[in-house]
Amino acid sequence: MPLDTILCLDTSGSMAGRGMRELKRAGENFLQGVQETARECNLKENVGVVEFGKNERIVQPLTNDYGKVKRAVDRLEAGGRTPMASGLLNALKEIVEHGGVITVAGKPLAPRIILMTDGVPTDDKGESDEAKVQVLKTAAVFGPIGFKEVGLPHPIPIACVGCGDCDPELLGAVAKLTNGMFVQVDDVEQLSTFFKRQVLLIRFAAKFADDMEQLTSLLVLRQFMKALGEAVEEAEAEAMLGMLLGMMGMGGEGNREVKGLPPLGTRVRRGKDWKWGDQDKHSVGTIIEHDKENWEIGRASCRERV
Numbered sequence: 001m002p003l004d005t006i007l008c009l010d011t012s013g014s015m016a017g018r019g020m021r022e023l024k025r026a027g028e029n030f031l032q033g034v035q036e037t038a039r040e041c042n043l044k045e046n047v048g049v050v051e052f053g054k055n056e057r058i059v060q061p062l063t064n065d066y067g068k069v070k071r072a073v074d075r076l077e078a079g080g081r082t083p084m085a086s087g088l089l090n091a092l093k094e095i096v097e098h099g100g101v102i103t104v105a106g107k108p109l110a111p112r113i114i115l116m117t118d119g120v121p122t123d124d125k126g127e128s129d130e131a132k133v134q135v136l137k138t139a140a141v142f143g144p145i146g147f148k149e150v151g152l153p154h155p156i157p158i159a160c161v162g163c164g165d166c167d168p169e170l171l172g173a174v175a176k177l178t179n180g181m182f183v184q185v186d187d188v189e190q191l192s193t194f195f196k197r198q199v200l201l202i203r204f205a206a207k208f209a210d211d212m213e214q215l216t217s218l219l220v221l222r223q224f225m226k227a228l229g230e231a232v233e234e235a236e237a238e239a240m241l242g243m244l245l246g247m248m249g250m251g252g253e254g255n256r257e258v259k260g261l262p263p264l265g266t267r268v269r270r271g272k273d274w275k276w277g278d279q280d281k282h283s284v285g286t287i288i289e290h291d292k293e294n295w296e297i298g299r300a301s302c303r304e305r306v
Contacts, residue, residue: 002044002064003202004099004111005034006091009076011053014119014164016078019188023116026191027073031066033199038064041206043104048094049073052087054080062098084121085134088113088158092141092150101154105209110154110247113142114198115174116191118164132170136177143178155179157243161194163187179246181239193230200228201240205248216245 007030009023031047038044047069048062060072091113099111123131140146142156157180160171168184175182183194204224208215218234221241225232232240 001100001102002046003102003109004046004048004062004095006048006050006062006094006099006111006113007073008050008052008087008091008113008115009073010082010084010087010117010119011051011055011076011078011080012082012119012122013053013079014082015053019118019164020076020078022188022191024073024076026116026195028070029192030195030199031070033196035066037199037203037206041203043202043206045202046099048091048098050087050090050094051076052083052090053078056083056086056090058090058094061094081122081126082117082119083123084115084117085123085131085138088115088135088138088142092138092152095156096151104205104248107209108154108247108249109205110249111156112243112247113156113158113178113180114195115158115160115171117160117162117166117171118188120165120167120170132167135170136173139174139177145177154249155246157181157246159198159243161185161191163191175239179243181236181243183236183239197225197230197232197236197240200225200230201244203228205244209248216241216250 007027009027011020015023034045034047044064046062046064047060047066048058049060049069049072051057051059054077059076060069063069095111095113101108101110103109120127121131121135122128123134125131139158141150142152142158144155147153147155156178158174158178159180160175160182161184162168162171162182163185166184168182171184172182174180185191185194204221205215207224208220214220218237218241222232222234222237225237
């Protein structure tokens with residue numbers, strides 16, 4: 001039974017031209033890497049494609065016919081706004097209907113979502129706090145706090161890659177809610193590097209699944225990546241390893257909601273009892289953790305007493 005991966009891709013108007021060309025190139029390189037992993041490691045991968053832009057749809061259901069997936073990516077066209085929440089909902093629908101958890105060396109390996117965007121989410125009113133809230137609420141159902149409610153067999157991590165005018169705080173929150181990861185690239189040309197590393201992460205899992213000491217070693221992961229031509233910085237490698245262990249059921253409890261506190265994803269503003277200065281510029285934030293009392297604000301993360 002193959003591993004399931006959904007590519008959830010931003011095809012809004014801002015991706016037109018060079019952005020779409022680089023996205024398609026990254027997608028093609030990803031598929032080539034998936035095929036190599038299947039041949040070399042005997043670990044096949046089903047790949048599905050979801051787009052969010054002028055079209056909000058499942059472009060290609062999960063399949064290991066990589067020619068179909070490539071043709072689906074090649075047909076993508078840029079246009080419209082950035083309905084990110086809709087993209088995540090379609091990814092959820094595809095996994096619930098056709099995805100599943102596989103076993104590698106006796107360990108579970110859950111599906112994953114790879115979310116790529118170059119902008120901020122929008123809704124019918126354009127860019128808004130509500131559009132961000134909907135993305136966070138949707139992301140939460142993939143994570144430890146909501147996966148059972150929507151019929152998922154296991155929490156599903158979201159690996160986010162952002163470029164251009166993306167909202168790094170929002171994407172970081174999506175990653176945190178789902179035990180996933182977030183990487184911001186400076187240029188769309190770097191998308192291929194991100195996608196390649198996602199391929200190699202699964203190859204790493206296939207190689208070391210029966211050796212817990214090496215599977216959980218950050219040093220071993222970085223050495224593995226370097227041997228295959230990828231010099232991964234420690235922070236990114238740590239995020240990759242954390243996501244992989246989450247996919248294999250070893251990611252800990254994750255972001256559990258605490259009874260009596262506002263739900264994760266709630267938009268909040270500090271009240272009269274705030275005593276930590278003006279570090280948040282009195283802006284609106286989003287609760288992304290209860291256990292550490294963190295919330296996301298304009299361009300920083302600070303501690304909020306709730």
